[in-house]
Amino acid sequence: MKGNYGLYLVTDSGMAGGWQKVAGVVAEAIDGGVNTVQVRDKELDDTTFSALVESILSVTEPAKVPLIVNDRVEVAARFSLDVHIGQGDMPLETARELLGAGPRIGLSVGTHAELRAALSGSIRPDLIGMGPVYATNTKKDAGAALGVNTLQALAADAAASGICSVAIGGLNTSNIAEVSRTGVAGCCVVSAIMAATDPAEAARSLKELMA
Numbered sequence: 001m002k003g004n005y006g007l008y009l010v011t012d013s014g015m016a017g018g019w020q021k022v023a024g025v026v027a028e029a030i031d032g033g034v035n036t037v038q039v040r041d042k043e044l045d046d047t048t049f050s051a052l053v054e055s056i057l058s059v060t061e062p063a064k065v066p067l068i069v070n071d072r073v074e075v076a077a078r079f080s081l082d083v084h085i086g087q088g089d090m091p092l093e094t095a096r097e098l099l100g101a102g103p104r105i106g107l108s109v110g111t112h113a114e115l116r117a118a119l120s121g122s123i124r125p126d127l128i129g130m131g132p133v134y135a136t137n138t139k140k141d142a143g144a145a146l147g148v149n150t151l152q153a154l155a156a157d158a159a160a161s162g163i164c165s166v167a168i169g170g171l172n173t174s175n176i177a178e179v180s181r182t183g184v185a186g187c188c189v190v191s192a193i194m195a196a197t198d199p200a201e202a203a204r205s206l207k208e209l210m211a
């Protein structure tokens, strides 16, 4: 099993107060202990999204924090970055063709059936994003909450196939400790950091609670 994603921040431009403010929030979050960042913005056109990627890279690269691109495989390919796609996004095989062999591909899974399909394909993801673990207001089309017991079972199945997983959806200081004990390689948060008045302090508190 490869990878230790740790405290994994997924960005939200609206919560930051606009896309130009996202890099500043990411910088504070990294100061507080964030280990991995995913750039996620559903509204921007590709040109502006690329400017957002560049602004975040100016913060993550000096800190040696990996940056993952949500959804936009062509943009990820242009920057040679890892990507995260979901069940409704581009097929994994197409994403791999566009990216070549180097970048890692994360895939969302919300059921045992989706996990089985992901693990049995000829092209497999490098990482599984499992969620939502709890209810979330951040992603309106998120599925039913898994709960920690199902998350633990899914993470064990993925690990048995040599693929690590990260947990996402509704994670905050009240539950991140129990999530981090399920065998996942990372805990993803959006609002717990992006909507915090002090992102560095929010990251510090979350990190302290992780096993």
Ligand SMILES: Cc1ncc(COP(=O)(O)OP(=O)(O)O)c(N)n1
Binding pocket: 010, 038, 040, 070, 071, 084, 085, 086, 087, 088, 089, 106, 107, 108, 109, 128, 129, 130, 131, 139, 166, 168, 188
């Ligand atoms: C790490 C991680 N896991 C799951 C998701 C959700 O991806 P997806 O299902 O494609 O939904 P959107 O994020 O695109 O709305 C994720 N982004 N990251």
Ligand SMILES: Cc1nc(C(=O)O)sc1CCOP(=O)(O)O
Binding pocket: 010, 108, 129, 130, 131, 132, 133, 135, 136, 137, 138, 139, 142, 143, 168, 169, 170, 171, 188, 189, 190, 191, 192
């Ligand atoms: C981006 C995303 N993906 C999810 C999934 O279940 O796949 S839940 C989610 C949003 C998580 O936001 P918050 O940390 O604010 O609850």
Ligand SMILES: [Mg+2]
Binding pocket: 070, 071, 084, 085, 086, 089
């Ligand atoms: Mg997606």
